[in-house]
Amino acid sequence: MGRYVVRRLLQAIPVLLGTTFLIFAIVYALPGDPLQALAGDRRVDPVFAQTMRELFHLNDPLIVRYGYYIRDIFTGDFGTTFRGLPVSTIFEGKFQVTLNLALMALIIEAIVGVGLGLIAALRRGRWSDTGILAVTLMLVSIPTLVSGFVLQLVLGVQLKKSTGIDFFPVTGVSDGWRSYLLPGAVLAGTSIAYLTRLTRTSLMETLRSDYVRTAIAKGMPRRRVLGRHALRNSLIPLVTYLGADLGTLMGGAVITETIFNLPGIGQQLFTSVYLRENSVVVGIVTVLVLIYILANLIVDLLYAVLDPRIRYE
Amino acid sequence: MQNPSVDTHLLPADTLGTAPLLAVDNLHVEFATRQGVARAVNGVSYALNAGETLAVLGESGSGKSVTAQAIMGILDMPPARIPKGEIRFRGTDLLKLSENARTQIRGQQIAMVFQDALSALNPVFTVGWQIAEMFRVHRGMGKKAAYAKAIELMDRVRIPAARQRVHDYPHQFSGGMRQRIMIAMSIALDPDVLIADEPTTALDVTVQAQIMELLAELQRESNMAMILITHDLGVVADVADKIAVMYGGRIVENAPVHDVYKTPAHPYTKGLLESIPRVDQKGQDLYAIKGLPPNLLDMPTGCAFNPRCPYRQDNCVTDVPPLHEISGTRSSACHYWREVLDGVEG
Numbered sequence A: 001m002g003r004y005v006v007r008r009l010l011q012a013i014p015v016l017l018g019t020t021f022l023i024f025a026i027v028y029a030l031p032g033d034p035l036q037a038l039a040g041d042r043r044v045d046p047v048f049a050q051t052m053r054e055l056f057h058l059n060d061p062l063i064v065r066y067g068y069y070i071r072d073i074f075t076g077d078f079g080t081t082f083r084g085l086p087v088s089t090i091f092e093g094k095f096q097v098t099l100n101l102a103l104m105a106l107i108i109e110a111i112v113g114v115g116l117g118l119i120a121a122l123r124r125g126r127w128s129d130t131g132i133l134a135v136t137l138m139l140v141s142i143p144t145l146v147s148g149f150v151l152q153l154v155l156g157v158q159l160k161k162s163t164g165i166d167f168f169p170v171t172g173v174s175d176g177w178r179s180y181l182l183p184g185a186v187l188a189g190t191s192i193a194y195l196t197r198l199t200r201t202s203l204m205e206t207l208r209s210d211y212v213r214t215a216i217a218k219g220m221p222r223r224r225v226l227g228r229h230a231l232r233n234s235l236i237p238l239v240t241y242l243g244a245d246l247g248t249l250m251g252g253a254v255i256t257e258t259i260f261n262l263p264g265i266g267q268q269l270f271t272s273v274y275l276r277e278n279s280v281v282v283g284i285v286t287v288l289v290l291i292y293i294l295a296n297l298i299v300d301l302l303y304a305v306l307d308p309r310i311r312y313e
Numbered sequence B: 001m002q003n004p005s006v007d008t009h010l011l012p013a014d015t016l017g018t019a020p021l022l023a024v025d026n027l028h029v030e031f032a033t034r035q036g037v038a039r040a041v042n043g044v045s046y047a048l049n050a051g052e053t054l055a056v057l058g059e060s061g062s063g064k065s066v067t068a069q070a071i072m073g074i075l076d077m078p079p080a081r082i083p084k085g086e087i088r089f090r091g092t093d094l095l096k097l098s099e100n101a102r103t104q105i106r107g108q109q110i111a112m113v114f115q116d117a118l119s120a121l122n123p124v125f126t127v128g129w130q131i132a133e134m135f136r137v138h139r140g141m142g143k144k145a146a147y148a149k150a151i152e153l154m155d156r157v158r159i160p161a162a163r164q165r166v167h168d169y170p171h172q173f174s175g176g177m178r179q180r181i182m183i184a185m186s187i188a189l190d191p192d193v194l195i196a197d198e199p200t201t202a203l204d205v206t207v208q209a210q211i212m213e214l215l216a217e218l219q220r221e222s223n224m225a226m227i228l229i230t231h232d233l234g235v236v237a238d239v240a241d242k243i244a245v246m247y248g249g250r251i252v253e254n255a256p257v258h259d260v261y262k263t264p265a266h267p268y269t270k271g272l273l274e275s276i277p278r279v280d281q282k283g284q285d286l287y288a289i290k291g292l293p294p295n296l297l298d299m300p301t302g303c304a305f306n307p308r309c310p311y312r313q314d315n316c317v318t319d320v321p322p323l324h325e326i327s328g329t330r331s332s333a334c335h336y337w338r339e340v341l342d343g344v345e346g
């Protein structure tokens, strides 16, 4: 198992290099001069520009600049912005916010999505199944902007006004984990829909399997057939989905963070792309890719725990 | 029978004491499919006494497994429906019992061995867990005692190094060993009836014989009744006491095993026997029954076998042959069973 983890981590290196180079190339291929963007409408002082170009290796070919960048990354240095701020200080706290948000979304998604999917599978063909299917279809088609504002209005503002219950903060991160409830739900929306369907399919397939029939033939009570014999097998594909979704959720948090004014990495990414702070953009993406790779590794290890047929040597 | 904790061992035995242990009586099973209603079982009757082995024969799709699943109560309803018939176990019609009462019978009094042990065993639990579960759930045993029982059973079905292997998963065993585990699980609680649905079809020929031997031996030791579903007429002669031949969802012939081999009383049975490869006929072409099995959605009128039958007469196409009693132990669903018995082709 330990050797497998090491091997997987080594395999991650080329993936990391490939993706960072790609994003590096794309960001630096964007039209426009980053120094000009910094100065806004004013004219850039040519002497200042010359010094900056030297300092940031802007005159070197792309591949050389990428080489400098990777060298720095491996020493834990994500570089400096043109304004002289270390990129890592810009990151500070922001990844935590986005990670919290994504984890909250993942928890909500797992509880609601798996729950609804299980109900739908057990009541397949009946009205609750059809209803759940219809709701998930709606969830997929509502844009985050709409669901975000609606939840803010209904659960945040109206609920407080009409009942005095002040449980769902609508903005900021000053209320601990509760701050993430509404944005987490909004971010989870689409994933809930997919997970519901995936769970439904997976459980229905398991219920048709021979070993479930065996469990019934053994005289096991229905509860046990479902809870012990069927559930664990139908969870296996869901774990994969949830693991891969952590990365997707973190990368897709921009709009949600903006609506709920959460100082996360999504907002920062947006600002930095806008301001042409290339080193920040590349840094964020690098960390996101790293998180994605780690999440997938954890999924694969979980897989072996859930399914004894899988062994990593 | 509303009481879920009913002890079915105490169900009233037949007052005369002569009723069979298990009797399937005029059983009908149909499936609602997109193309229409598939009548998979159309009036099957067979009976079984303690210690007896009944072999159920018939080609693919004749309804052998569906009948067995109806006895176990493991059909998916819907799409399945049982519009008619009785399944009497110790004199009580199982079809009239509550789901709870049936759960009490399943596994404890009527148990089943499935064809493909690899898919029939749960891949994510150890074989020990799956056997021990019988004792933990049905007998309320603790973990330790239940595992000890599991090891005992694995020994009994002759799995080498049972004590070590009890913590292995199904995929770590060979096909034959897996089927032994399936068998160990099914006999765990000393059932009165064991239904084995093609228990050796998925195995190598050499292993097949070993598994059949094991089943026969276990049966002798515990005097349980066995329903052995099979395609293979070869194995039947050695282990079965009597035979029920199925065709198109019906029993076409019931007979003690040796009578069937000597003098079949139904053209279909006769065809089956003639299609067994025999040592004395080496090199000759095998006889095969002409034509295709009947389509359940569109059964032939009259006798279901008539499109393929060398004995067919005009009334075979119009009149469904009843199950004629030939003797106390034999019956045949053929208008012309006498001619078949005498070997005169029509």
Ligand SMILES: Nc1ncnc2c1ncn2[C@@H]1O[C@H](COP(=O)(O)OP(=O)(O)OP(=O)(O)O)[C@@H](O)[C@H]1O
Residues within 6 Å of the ligand: B031, B032, B033, B038, B040, B058, B059, B060, B061, B062, B063, B064, B065, B066, B067, B079, B231, B296
């Ligand atoms: N769930 C189902 N829905 C529709 N038809 C079914 C279903 N289960 C079984 N059948 C049909 O019932 C018929 C009898 O099936 P059964 O499994 O009893 O055959 P069998 O005699 O056991 O054959 P085999 O030797 O291939 O196992 C088949 O034609 C099958 O297509």
Ligand code: SF4
Residues within 6 Å of the ligand: B266, B267, B268, B303, B304, B305, B306, B307, B309, B310, B311, B312, B313, B316, B321, B333, B334, B335, B336, B337
């Ligand atoms: S009833 Fe007629 S068709 Fe059917 S088996 Fe007998 S002879 Fe053949």
Ligand SMILES: [Mg+2]
Residues within 6 Å of the ligand: B064, B065, B066, B197
């Ligand atoms: Mg079958």
